[in-house]
Amino acid sequence: MSGGKRMSELEQQIAYWYATEECTVYQVSDLKTEFLDLMSLHKPLVLDLSKVKQFDVSFIQLLLVLQVQAKNNNIQLSVIGSSDEINNLVESIYCMPALNGFNETASTPSHQESDYVS
C-alpha cells in the first residue's frame, strides 16, 4: 500500500517518500495524510515514483496540490523515478515539465528503500 520507510540517520536532513505500486483514486485520501505529515517536517522532500505501476489523474492532482503546498511552505520538492507514462501525462495534461524535472538539488537514491517519515 502507501507509504515509505523511515530514513536512515544520515539521511535525516531530507525526507523521502516512496510511492507504492498503486496510486489511484482509491489511495489518494491516505496519500494526502502522508503528504501532510511530510510537509509538517519542513524538510526537503524527495518523492520516488519508481515503483508506481498503476495511477490516475487523481494522483497527479494530489502531486500538484503537494507541489503548490511545498512551494508555499518553502519546501524543496523533488520527484525521482517517474516513468515515461507519468511524465507524458503530466506534460500533456498539466503542461508542466516532467516530474523528474522537479528534481533540482536532491540526490537520487532511486533504488533505496526509504522510510515513511511520520
Next chain:
Amino acid sequence: MRPPARPPIRRVIMFLDENTQIFITESNELLEDMEAALLELERSPNDVDLINRVFRAAHTIKGSAGLFGFDQIVEFTHVAENLLDDVRNCLVPVNVDLISLFMRVKDHIVSLIRGIVDGSEVDKEENQSLLDLLNAFKAGSGLSVAVTEVANEPAEADQLVNENTVKNDNWYISIRMGEDTFREGFNPDVMFKQLSELGEIIKSQLVTDVLPSLNEVDAESCYLGWEVVLRTEKNKSDISDVFEFFDDAQIYILSPESCVSDYREMLESLPDDDAVLGQVLVEIGALTDSELQIALNKQKESGGLTGDILVEQGSVQAEVVNNTVERQKKIRNEKQREMSFVRVDAEKLDTLVTLVGELVIGGAKVSQLAAKYDDDDLTESMEEMMVTLEEMRESALGLRMVPIANTFNRFNRVVRDISKDLNKKVRLKITGGDTELDKTVIERIGDPLTHLIRNSLDHGIELPVERVNAGKLEEGEIHLKAYHETGTIVIEVNDDGKGLDADKLFSIAKDRGLVKEGQVMDKKEIYNLIFEPGFSTAKSVSNISGRGVGMDVVRRNIESLRGSVLVDSELGKGLTMTIRLPLTLAIIDGFHVRVSDESFVIPLDMMEECVTLTEKQKQEAKLHNYINLRDEVLPLIRMDDYLGIHTNNTKPSRMNMVVVKFAEKKLGLLVDELHGEAQAVIKPLGRVFHGVRGFAGFTILGSGQLALIMDIPDLVKSAAQRERDEQKEQHRQITTNQSNNLPLH
C-alpha cells in the same frame, strides 16, 4: 363527343385557391422588398444585410413555389439563388451590372407569377437570356467590371476582405471538471486523447484557480480545469461529443471566428421560427445543449439575459448572439405584425362600406321620423344611435385607407432606370409615405404620378454637366411628398431641374391657338397651360415623354378622383406639381342646402363659413359677380342662375351665401336655404350625366329625396374661367369702342 378544351387562362384561374392567392400576394411583397433592397444595395454594395434580404426573397419564393408545384418559378429562382449565394460568399462582387441583372430577374419572376394568375405565356426568350446571364455571372464573366469598380474603392474593398476573411481556425475550449469525475471513474486524459484525435491541440493551459490547499483538499474530488486551443475541421457537435460522459463538467466551446459567417448563413437558412435565442444557437451549431443548460441555470440563479451569459461564459461570440437576437427580433416583429393584420378581400370591404352607407341613409330617415313624432325618448335614442353610426362610418371608411408608401416606393425603380437611360444623376426623396388614402385613390393615382415623375426626369432635371454649369449639384433631386391639408390629401412632385419658361410656354400656347390674341395671363395660369391637350414643349419625342398627350390625361385622371392638379415653377430652380385629392370617395360629411326647390350637398371639408347677406350685400350680389366680404373681393356664383332652376313658389329666399375654398381660392355660393350638416353617401352619376359639370355625384337624404353633391373644385374653376371671360369681353368692348371712335379720314 368530347367537350372542347377550355382555354388555359380559365383553367388556371379556376384553380386559384386561397393558398395560391396567399403565395401570389406574399411573393409579390417579397419581390417588392427584393427591389427595394437592390436599390439600396446599389448605393451600399458592401452591406451584407441587403444581400441577405435579396437572397432571402429569392429563397423563400423558390421554397413556396416548390410547395405549390410551380416548377418554372422554382427552376428559375434556383439559378438566381445560386448566383446570390456566390454573392453572399463574396465570390461575385456587387456592381451596377449585377444589380441591373437582378432587377430584370425580379421583373421576370413577377411575370412568372402573373402567369399563374392570368395564364399568360412565359417570355421564353427573356427566361433563357436571364438564365444565361445568371450562369455567366456565376462563372465569373461579370468579374472584370466588378474588379474595376472595387479597385476604385480601396477602403471599402479592404473592409470587405477583413469582414469576410478567416481570422483564425482555432476552437477555444474551456473545461472545468465536475467534482465527482474521479469517483465516477472518469479520467480527463481520455478526454485529451479524444481531442487529439479530432485535430491538433495547439495549446493546453491547466487552470488551478480552485485547487485547494493540501489541508483542505478532498483528494478524491476533482478540481482541475483547462483552457484548450484546438485546431480541427470538425464542428462544434463533434467536439462536444468528446465531453459527452462528463456530465457534471462545465464545457464551453467557442467557435473559430471563421465560423461566425457560417453561423450567419445557417441563421439565414433557418425557417422563420420565433424560437428562443438558445434554441436557435443550438440549432445552428454555435452552442451545445450543455452550454445552454449551464447558462440557463446561471440565469435562474442570478437573472440576466441569456445572450449576455452565453458570451460571458465564452460559449459563443457576441457577434453570433447579436446576429441571432436581431434576426429573432425581426421575425417576432413580423409575426406580431402578421398577427395584428387580417388579409381581407377588397370586395368584402367595399360591400361593408356600401352597407354602412345604406345604414347612414336609413339612419337619417329614421332620425327625421323621430323629429316628426316629437318624442323625446325616441329623439334621444336616435341621437345616440346616430353618434354610433357616425363612428361606425368612420371605422368602415378607415378600413379602406392605405398608406401611400408602397406606391411611392415603386418610383425608386422608375427613377433609377430612367435616369440611367438618360445619363442623368437623380435621387428620389420620399416624405409622408405613411399618409393614408382611400384604396381606390391609391390604385388610380399611380399612373398620373408615374407620368409626372417621368416628365421631371426627362424635361426637368438637367444633365450632370448642365447642372454643374448652372451652379447646381451634379445629382438632381425629385421630391415626392404627401400630407393632409384641410380635409384633402396633397401630393407634391417637386424637382430641382430647369423649371418652366413662362414666356416660351405662352408663345407656344399662342402658336397652337390655346390663348387668344391679347389675352392676359399670370405666370401660374401660363404654367397650367401644360395641362391643355396637345401641349408639349419637348423638342424631340422620346420613349419617356414628350408626345404632349400625357399631361391632359394626367389632369383628367386626377379630376376623375375629384381631385385637382396645379403646377408652379421658377425658371432655373425647378417645378412643383401639386395634386389635391379627397380623403375618401365613398361617404362624406356634407352640408345640405336648398336652391330653388332642389336640395344640394356641399362637401363640409371645403366649406369656410355660411353668411346671411345684408340688404346692401344682396343688392351688390344682384349687380355683380362678386361681393365685398370683410374687405375681401369674393367671386360669387348665384346657384339658381348657374343651374338654371328658378321657381315661382312663395318660399322665402333669404339669399344665404356659403363660402367654399379649394386650392387657396375662395368662392361664394348663393343659395336659398341652409339645412345643416348631413352625412352623404356618394353615389356616382349615371352615364347619361357623364358630361355634366359641377357635380361629383348624388346622395339620398334622410327624407328619401335625392340631392346632388357639388363639385367645388369644378365650381371654383368655372368662376375663374368666367372672370377671365369677363375680362376678355371688357377688353374686346374697349377695343371695339376705341376703333369706333377713331376719326374718319
